[in-house]
Amino acid sequence: NAGVTQTPKFQVLKTGQSMTLQCAQDMNHNSMYWYRQDPGMGLRLIYYSASEGTTDKGEVPNGYNVSRLNKREFSLRLESAAPSQTSVYFCASSPRDRVLGSPLHFGNGTRLTVT
């Protein structure tokens, strides 16, 4: 059971380059999320998709765009990478609205360095 799969695992970009982080889940979950994790800052929500066809901004959306391609896949795009976007990026999914108490399932992360 793969769970949440993120690609690539590592990436180095130069300032101004663009890239797309891929995420796929095989648990038939409705909701998907993108977080970044930085030392001393904890986990911060970038974008989320409560269900297929919808996306919403989180706490730190500037510089990013997302696409919920289908129920399984949720991608994160950096159009013009900046050093401030150096971070570890995590994709997560949950079966339903978190009010009902469904736990989050995380991928193993993408470690991005922007030089």
Add this chain to the structure above:
Amino acid sequence: KQEVTQIPAALSVPEGENLVLNCSFTDSAIYNLQWFRQDPGKGLTSLLLIQSSQREQTSGRLNASLDKSSGRSTLYIAASQPGDSATYLCAAYSGGGADGLTFGKGTHLIIQP
């Protein structure tokens, strides 16, 4: 805005000890609280989720409690083992969509063999 604090930031104990990790939150109007484990270079793994109507949840050697009125949750680990070494994070959900989930910065736990 909800704030979640975990103290201490790091903890090192000998194998076999029982230990308690603390999580405090400023807004007691939460729907649920979740504890995660994060191993180096890995994502977060959900350990326990406590609904606001519950006082505690147990899974094996782990027991999580929730006291909304005092804004506190604790994760109790019994008979600690070196394999328990990891960073433990708590997250409180205050509603209002995915924005309503606030993470603490974690406690880095080392169990000495």
